[in-house]
Amino acid sequence: xxxxRIKPNFESWRxxxxxxxxxxxxxxxLLWEDGSSGADSLFGDLENNAFEKPSTTIMPQVxxxxxxxxxAELVACHRVSERWxxxxxxxxxxTHGKERQLLALRIDSDLKRLEDWASAVRRDRHKMKAFVxxxxxxxxxxxxxxxxxxxxxxxxxxxxxxxxxxxxxASMDWSILTPWQCAHWDGQSLQFSPGxxxxxxxxxxxxxxxxxxxxxxxxxxxxxxxxxMQSEMPKKYWKNLPEAPLxxxxxxxxxxxxxxxxxxxxxxxxxxxxxxxxGVPSPDPPxxxxxxxxxxxxxxxxxxxxxxxxxxxxKACPLHDRAT
Amino acid sequence: xxxxxxxxxLADAAKYDASCASSGTTKRDSAGSATALGSSGGAGICHSxxxxxxxxxxxxxxxxxxxxxxxxxxxxxxxxDVQRARFSVAEVVQLTLDFYKRNYIEGLFLSSGxxxxxxxxxxxxxxxxxxxxxxxxxxxxxxxxxxxxxxQELIDQAGEYADxxxxxxxxxxxxxxxxxxxxxxxxxxxxxxGGIRTRIETDSERRKADRQSGKRRTKKDRHxxxxxxxxxxxxxxxxxxxxxxxxxxxxxxGAYHLKRVYYSAFSPIPSASPILPLKxxxxxxxxxxxxxxxxxxxxxxSVEEIAPDSAPNLxxxxxxxxxxxxxxRETFPVDVNQAPRELLLRIPGIGVRSVTxxxxxxxxxxxxxxxxxxxxISLKKCLPFVITTDHNPxxxxxxxxxxxxxFAPGPQQTEFTFTVxxxxxxxxxxxx
Ligand code: SF4
Numbered sequence: 212x213x214x215x216r217i218k219p220n221f222e223s224w225r226x227x228x229x230x231x232x233x234x235x236x237x238x239x240x241l242l243w244e245d246g247s248s249g250a251d252s253l254f255g256d257l258e259n260n261a262f263e264k265p266s267t268t269i270m271p272q273v274x275x276x277x278x279x280x281x282x283a284e285l286v287a288c289h290r291v292s293e294r295w296x297x298x299x300x301x302x303x304x305x306t307h308g309k310e311r312q313l314l315a316l317r318i319d320s321d322l323k324r325l326e327d328w329a330s331a332v333r334r335d336r337h338k339m340k341a342f343v344x345x346x347x348x349x350x351x352x353x354x355x356x357x358x359x360x361x362x363x364x365x366x367x368x369x370x371x372x373x374x375x376x377x378x379x380x381a382s383m384d385w386s387i388l389t390p391w392q393c394a395h396w397d398g399q400s401l402q403f404s405p406g407x408x409x410x411x412x413x414x415x416x417x418x419x420x421x422x423x424x425x426x427x428x429x430x431x432x433x434x435x436x437x438x439x440m441q442s443e444m445p446k447k448y449w450k451n452l453p454e455a456p457l458x459x460x461x462x463x464x465x466x467x468x469x470x471x472x473x474x475x476x477x478x479x480x481x482x483x484x485x486x487x488x489x490g491v492p493s494p495d496p497p498x499x500x501x502x503x504x505x506x507x508x509x510x511x512x513x514x515x516x517x518x519x520x521x522x523x524x525x526k527a528c529p530l531h532d533r534a535t
Numbered sequence: 536x537x538x539x540x541x542x543x544x545l546a547d548a549a550k551y552d553a554s555c556a557s558s559g560t561t562k563r564d565s566a567g568s569a570t571a572l573g574s575s576g577g578a579g580i581c582h583s584x585x586x587x588x589x590x591x592x593x594x595x596x597x598x599x600x601x602x603x604x605x606x607x608x609x610x611x612x613x614x615x616d617v618q619r620a621r622f623s624v625a626e627v628v629q630l631t632l633d634f635y636k637r638n639y640i641e642g643l644f645l646s647s648g649x650x651x652x653x654x655x656x657x658x659x660x661x662x663x664x665x666x667x668x669x670x671x672x673x674x675x676x677x678x679x680x681x682x683x684x685x686x687q688e689l690i691d692q693a694g695e696y697a698d699x700x701x702x703x704x705x706x707x708x709x710x711x712x713x714x715x716x717x718x719x720x721x722x723x724x725x726x727x728x729g730g731i732r733t734r735i736e737t738d739s740e741r742r743k744a745d746r747q748s749g750k751r752r753t754k755k756d757r758h759x760x761x762x763x764x765x766x767x768x769x770x771x772x773x774x775x776x777x778x779x780x781x782x783x784x785x786x787x788x789g790a791y792h793l794k795r796v797y798y799s800a801f802s803p804i805p806s807a808s809p810i811l812p813l814k815x816x817x818x819x820x821x822x823x824x825x826x827x828x829x830x831x832x833x834x835x836x837s838v839e840e841i842a843p844d845s846a847p848n849l850x851x852x853x854x855x856x857x858x859x860x861x862x863x864r865e866t867f868p869v870d871v872n873q874a875p876r877e878l879l880l881r882i883p884g885i886g887v888r889s890v891t892x893x894x895x896x897x898x899x900x901x902x903x904x905x906x907x908x909x910x911x912i913s914l915k916k917c918l919p920f921v922i923t924t925d926h927n928p929x930x931x932x933x934x935x936x937x938x939x940x941x942f943a944p945g946p947q948q949t950e951f952t953f954t955v956x957x958x959x960x961x962x963x964x965x966x967x
Contacts, residue, residue, distance in 0.1 A: 315895040318902075318909040341580045345637045356636065378564035379574040383636060398569065418633050424539050425634075428546035429595060430585035433802045434818060439588025443581065454583055462586050 219245035221287035232273045238303045243295035285329040288366045346416035358385040361412035419453040426454040432465035544620040548600035553797040555592045557641035557676040560698040560762040573675035593644040602648030606716040607808035608772045611648045646680030657685035664696035683727035699762040707783040711773040728791040763794035771816030772801040778847035781838045798824040823849040834880045852943035857883040870922040884916030
């Protein structure tokens with residue numbers, strides 16, 4: 212067993228994997244160790260480790276499909292420790308194993324594991340884009356608004372996802388704090404810092420009251436479907452969503468509200484249109500039906516304009532419905 | 536009235552519009568700008584989910600819920616005794632920006648009850664969008680509801696600022712409109728949709744020509760409604776069978792190139808009009824319509840195949856694809872290792888994505904049942920309809936009636952078939 216030490220990120224894995232592929236080291240018998248399993252001392256050596264330094268000898272090329280590298284970049288963000296080994300195994304099969312078709316084979320068990328991990332990471336990134344909630348903490352002297360959010364991602368996705376926020380919220384200053392890593396934007400560049408505790412994050416924002424009102428009122432109590440909601444917004448996210456505390460009560464009251472509406476006697480008094488003048492002209496009179504044969508017999512005597520006017524009104528065959 | 540009160544009333548008034556999509560528009564962001572706000576493009580993001588399972592992606596409000604029209608199914612009709620409120624243009628603009636900066640929303644979906652006259656109303660709706668885009672350089676998503684009776688000039692402006700514009704068709708026929716929405720007129724609505732379609736196409740041709748001749752785009756040159764137009768049909772407020780709704784949808788997709796038709800099961804509203812049915816239709820009907828719509832757009836089914844004259848209403852117990860398969864037993868079994876794409880798409884339980892994967896995989900190796908399972912396909916559903924290297928259902932000798940009873944839930948369950956697994960793929964995708 213040879214132990215390969217890397218940092219827990221894609222770049223570090225990529226450098227090592229490339230070197231091993233060039234040297235034709237098969238995946239069996241390699242143990243990938245990224246220091247995240249608690250053995251801190253490993254990290255100490257790593258910084259001085261010779262193989263981390265850029266190699267001065269020119270290495271021959273190994274050609275790996277770009278699709279695989281994209282997949283690997285996502286898989287690298289997953290927290291499962293076996294990922295480095297499986298990534299290397301698939302990289303090996305694609306190159307030395309000559310299984311170029313592997314990426315198309317969604318039923319291969321190695322590839323399927325990578326795909327599943329990548330999906331979990333994709334989903335986590337998507338939920339981060341969705342569920343981060345900024346709270347305003349002030350304005351700078353130059354008038355830029357400053358915001359801070361607290362979020363708890365499942366995987367190491369902060370670096371990969373922060374550029375999305377930088378492009379969307381370029382004109383504000385913001386930080387996204389998480390337990391593992393924090394991202395900061397000042398209008399110029401993205402910075403990353405180690406994770407912090409949730410106590411560092413602001414506790415409220417004035418607008419949250421409005422947001423909660425909106426949430427409570429855009430909900431239609433006649434269509435309660437909690438399962439559908441939870442499958443998209445799992446409970447683990449609720450504690451950081453300002454609107455989530457409303458869910459229980461909205462749900463409880465939903466049945467009663469709907470019942471009230473349905474059972475309320477339909478009062479004819481409620482329907483008062485006769486008493487209120489409409490103020491709008493009623494719609495176009497139904498177009499005169501045009502009888503094609505009749506029109507044709509008179510066509511000689513009509514102007515083009517009249518004819519096209521009649522054409523618009525013709526409903527003699529079902530085609531009129533599709534005319535634009 | 537307090538702003539918060541207005542927000543409550545005007546969100547309440549807007550919730551019967553099913554659309555909350557923020558996808559499919561041009562890709563843009565505010566990188567490199569010290570003043571612009573927002574980005575869009577791609578799949579759109581649902582920032583929250585309400586307990587009704589619906590995605591909350593946009594701030595969806597009415598500018599005012601006062602209305603001079605009297606559509607019986609609508610809580611805002613002039614004869615309803617609902618409390619009325621009205622936002623100022625500045626209030627909606629500010630709320631949108633404030634919500635957006637906190638990452639609550641992707642943008643704004645604005646519509647309005649009709650006050651004074653259509654142009655007056657439309658002018659104010661357009662002004663909100665103009666201020667967002669021009670004064671605040673807002674690059675998030677904007678969906679504007681337009682009024683067919685508004686002048687062409689205003690609709691043109693709406694399309695210039697909005698990503699998507701929509702006009703609700705409401706009901707499938709003029710007869711139904713006459714009864715339930717007396718001021719509305721089908722041919723006028725379709726004519727307005729035709730106008731929008733022409734405008735969208737002219738715009739994209741112009742842009743294409745500009746690109747080819749290497750003409751540079753200026754900032755003022757805005758794409759006309761890049762996410763296209765959509766509409767909504769109300770289900771169950773009138774007696775129209777599903778066939779009629781789907782026929783109407785087919786016309787809208789075919790002749791007006793709509794991006795989406797939304798179906799909204801008519802829902803009990805406070806102070807309901809006496810001429811409405813007392814009971815709302817089962818939600819599963821709406822779900823079956825979405826599935827059918829999906830089959831028409833992505834699977835190559837015709838309306839006649841989905842809802843034949845002999846069965847103009849969709850089967851609520853089983854999905855429309857399975858229904859068709861049971862009516863078309865002679866087409867099956869289909870060999871997943873041989874059949875062309877169009878035929879693979881017809882197998883119950885196998886979706887578009889799985890079909891693409893099957894086609895990829897079978898170039899390299901023949902598929903077995905176990906492989907289908909690995910692709911996440913439910914064997915229970917497709918087993919009677921497929922041939923794989925290790926499975927041929929011919930010997931099962933199942934006829935359609937017996938098969939149907941195998942798939943349909945017991946009668947008492949009908950209303951509850953719409954469960955998690957169903958819902959996940961449903962309202963959002965409709966994939967079957
Ligand atoms: S026009 Fe009809 S549907 Fe629209 S707000 Fe007025 S009453 Fe409601």
